[in-house]
Amino acid sequence: MSVGAVLFGLCLAIAPVLVVFYHEPHLFWVTATLASGFVFGAGAAQHGALLQRQMRFFALAVVDILSLSASVGTAIIMAVKGYGYWALVGMNVVPPVVYAISVWLITAWVPRMPRRKSWRTFNAPFWWHDQFEQPYCLCCQQYR
Numbered sequence: 042m043s044v045g046a047v048l049f050g051l052c053l054a055i056a057p058v059l060v061v062f063y064h065e066p067h068l069f070w071v072t073a074t075l076a077s078g079f080v081f082g083a084g085a086a087q088h089g090a091l092l093q094r095q096m097r098f099f100a101l102a103v104v105d106i107l108s109l110s111a112s113v114g115t116a117i118i119m120a121v122k123g124y125g126y127w128a129l130v131g132m133n134v135v136p137p138v139v140y141a142i143s144v145w146l147i148t149a150w151v152p153r154m155p156r157r158k159s160w161r162t163f164n165a166p167f168w169w170h171d172q173f174e175q176p177y178c179l180c181c182q183q184y185r
Contacts, residue, residue, distance in 0.1 A: 042084055045083025045084065046080060048079040049076045052072055052079070053076060056068065056072040056073055056076075057069060067126075075130060075133055075134065078133065078136075078137040081137035081138050081141040082137045084141050084145075085140050085141035087152070088144035088147075088150060089101070091148050092144060104140055105140070107139060107143060108137075108139040111135050111136070112135045113132070115128075115131045115135045116128045116129065116131060
């Protein structure tokens with residue numbers, strides 16, 4: 042999330058340079074609006090990775106189709122209503138927002154501070170099981 046915030050800040054810092062270079066004052070707000078995609082993209086990265094790790098590819102495909110459909114729909118509606126170039130900006134801002142909200146709702150995972158666990162969870166996969174004198178392998182779940 043912090044990487045997205047840094048990229049957002051960099052885009053805001055570069056926006057005045059773009060305005061001066063292209064002699065177009067509207068570019069500041071266009072750049073600032075497009076930069077918000079970095080924040081939402083960074084916020085959805087972990088949740089998307091969790092869905093991939095759980096092999097929920099159908100859910101990811103539905104989220105991708107939903108975000109692209111919302112993007113095209115937003116652009117068409119904004120163009121018909123006469124927003125001009127803002128329709129193109131909206132088309133590029135909507136997908137990360139819809140994707141982030143969708144994967145947040147699907148995974149239902151909330152980040153939290155790490156908890157302290159028992160000694161055995163931090164030990165190697167081979168440890169002495171209970172009171173026996175034989176090693177127990179956590180990887181293959183059998184005695185050696």
